[in-house]
Amino acid sequence: MAQNRWTQPATPPPPLFVGRAERDFVKQINDEVIEHVVGQQVLYFPIDRERTNYNNVYGEAIQKTFLPPIRVYSLIDYEGSTRTQTEFGFDSLFNIKINFHKRRLSEDQDLFVRPGDFVQYDMMYFEIVDVFEDARFLFGQDKNFADGIAFSVQAQCLQARKGLFNPGKGI
Amino acid sequence: MPTNLQPASTVSAVVLPSTGTSDDVVNSLSYGIYTTDAFVSGATDQVAYTYNKLGGRVLDLEITPVIVYNAYEEACLEYSYLINTHQAKNVLSDMLGNTTGSFDQDGEFTEYSGSGGINTKPNLKFPRFQLGYATHLGRGVSLHAGVGAAQTFYSASFDAVNDQQDYDLQDIIYSASLQTGTPFSNSVGSSAITIQRVYYKTPQSMWNFFGGYAIGAVGNLSTYGMYADDSTFQLVPAWQNVLQAYAFKEDLNVRASHYSFRINNNKLRIFPTPSGISPTKFWVDFRVSEDAFYEESDRKYGADGVNNMNTLPFPNMPYKNINSIGKQWIRRFALSLAKETLGQVRSKLGSIPIPGNEVTLNGPALVSEAKEEQTALRDELKTVLDEMAYGALMEGDAALQNSLQEVVGKIPMGIYVG
Numbered sequence: 001m002a003q004n005r006w007t008q009p010a011t012p013p014p015p016l017f018v019g020r021a022e023r024d025f026v027k028q029i030n031d032e033v034i035e036h037v038v039g040q041q042v043l044y045f046p047i048d049r050e051r052t053n054y055n056n057v058y059g060e061a062i063q064k065t066f067l068p069p070i071r072v073y074s075l076i077d078y079e080g081s082t083r084t085q086t087e088f089g090f091d092s093l094f095n096i097k098i099n100f101h102k103r104r105l106s107e108d109q110d111l112f113v114r115p116g117d118f119v120q121y122d123m124m125y126f127e128i129v130d131v132f133e134d135a136r137f138l139f140g141q142d143k144n145f146a147d148g149i150a151f152s153v154q155a156q157c158l159q160a161r162k163g164l165f166n167p168g169k170g171i
Numbered sequence: 172m173p174t175n176l177q178p179a180s181t182v183s184a185v186v187l188p189s190t191g192t193s194d195d196v197v198n199s200l201s202y203g204i205y206t207t208d209a210f211v212s213g214a215t216d217q218v219a220y221t222y223n224k225l226g227g228r229v230l231d232l233e234i235t236p237v238i239v240y241n242a243y244e245e246a247c248l249e250y251s252y253l254i255n256t257h258q259a260k261n262v263l264s265d266m267l268g269n270t271t272g273s274f275d276q277d278g279e280f281t282e283y284s285g286s287g288g289i290n291t292k293p294n295l296k297f298p299r300f301q302l303g304y305a306t307h308l309g310r311g312v313s314l315h316a317g318v319g320a321a322q323t324f325y326s327a328s329f330d331a332v333n334d335q336q337d338y339d340l341q342d343i344i345y346s347a348s349l350q351t352g353t354p355f356s357n358s359v360g361s362s363a364i365t366i367q368r369v370y371y372k373t374p375q376s377m378w379n380f381f382g383g384y385a386i387g388a389v390g391n392l393s394t395y396g397m398y399a400d401d402s403t404f405q406l407v408p409a410w411q412n413v414l415q416a417y418a419f420k421e422d423l424n425v426r427a428s429h430y431s432f433r434i435n436n437n438k439l440r441i442f443p444t445p446s447g448i449s450p451t452k453f454w455v456d457f458r459v460s461e462d463a464f465y466e467e468s469d470r471k472y473g474a475d476g477v478n479n480m481n482t483l484p485f486p487n488m489p490y491k492n493i494n495s496i497g498k499q500w501i502r503r504f505a506l507s508l509a510k511e512t513l514g515q516v517r518s519k520l521g522s523i524p525i526p527g528n529e530v531t532l533n534g535p536a537l538v539s540e541a542k543e544e545q546t547a548l549r550d551e552l553k554t555v556l557d558e559m560a561y562g563a564l565m566e567g568d569a570a571l572q573n574s575l576q577e578v579v580g581k582i583p584m585g586i587y588v589g
Contacts, residue, residue: 022520025233028184029523032231033530075526099526108178136524152526 018139026138030101035073042076042098043069043120044111045167064165066118070111075099076121082158093159096126100153102133113153118165125165126157187225187232191218191239199237200244204277210490213498214243220502221509234513242508246501251488253549254497255294257556259480264304266293268476272484279486294485295492310472314458317367321472322461324367325355328454331371333447340366340455341437355459362460369432369439370424371450504548511541 034040051065079095098119105111117128133150196211197203218239225232272283280289287293310321317324329343341364348359433440441453466473477483493501514537522529557563 018520024182025185025516026520026523027182028180028186028231028233029530029532030525031180031184033523033525036230075528077527097527099528101526103182104178104180107181134526138524139520151524154527 027103040076041073044072045069045118096157098155102153125160127160128155129158130156187234189222191215191236196240199240205490214240217243233516238512239509243505246505255485261561262298266477267304271477271482328452331445331447336444338439364457366457368456371453507541507544514538
């Protein structure tokens, strides 16, 4: 009697509805919407960790060395300001949330969003204080199906004082 | 300095370029029915037209030039289809029974025995007007009338038997058909025969001698017409002679016959009962019912040839024979087809996620607009063509003549003043 055994195919077929072509189409639309339609952009300053002199105990560096900044199109939300009262008066720092299109960053610009990096937006500098990937699936496919890349990366940013980050003139 | 200001996408985005590439056209076509240099040039230009009309200079169009090339070819085929359909209405009645052709998968001739062979384009010709369909029907009518039919009439005779009044003509003729040498040998079979005429023969010269009007009678206008009446010659109109001929014939057939008959289900009953002496034979003219699809082997009449639009010898309309009116229609229709495809692309995913949000594309709107445009373009062409149908042209000419007469009728008549 013949055995009726299920055998896993060596090369599984692609998803029927959303495959490579559809994912590339989504990326193309995202690129177009973010860059040509919306047009919001930040200047991303990756901190050069090899050349920055960190404090051995606290891990912080007063003088930061950064790699050449990169223009990145993204979707940015203002999230109000954090106001604190000090003995010298009010101290108001803006908060923004930057939504990066991750495939555009990683595939085309070889850029990875990290906490501690800085961005320039609206003539202000912001420090990335938190980074988290979008938990949304791409039409039901988590990142393990969709090229191993999360759909987007969100960076929570806090305005940086000049004393904290000062890339100098000409930027 | 900031770097990567305009990073190139490592994913090959599908975006329509502003111009087409003529070298890519022929190999990109689904059917490849149109491949001439003129068509390639037109398809290449269509890319630029589509790019500009759909806003490619502002936003991306997620289609490829191949889609546009194919849309352009489809538009040519659609135009050819509509024109050929219209022309079929114009000429079908005159082309019924004409030579049809064999076609390949593209709708082009592989065989055509009509005038010009496979290189001809009957759909571009202005056919002779021969009342073809009416003539065909007329043949059927004439068959029943017993005149000028395209079906053979046979004659057969049987012996008159003394005191036998009934004769089964179907059986008599069927038996005769089994004999070799008869004109209708083996042609009856199980077919019903149709009796056209029943008669018997005696020396016809004698009947003509005694029939009609006796030789010795003095004739005038009311007797034998245009003959000498003594020394006076009377003139009579032609119809008078014709009517007299009919009267003479009827006189022979009816009054001088002595016999009459009745036929029911091809069984003949003769009145009065024949004696078998005179006449000794009775004759019938008959025909054998033929199959509706019987084809005459010795002449072009039968069931072969064009029977409807689907067998018309109409290949695709050549690109070079599409005039400027058609070319503009094709551009517009191809644009609409490209728009529909763009709409389909943008419709597959209802909404596209973007970082922190999602966008809804205008795919359904594009599809809807494209469908409406295509319907409007088809209707526009059909409407114009219907107004130019051969029958409509004739009506237009008649209306023109009537209007002309009305105008002329209002011109004051000249009054002669002496």
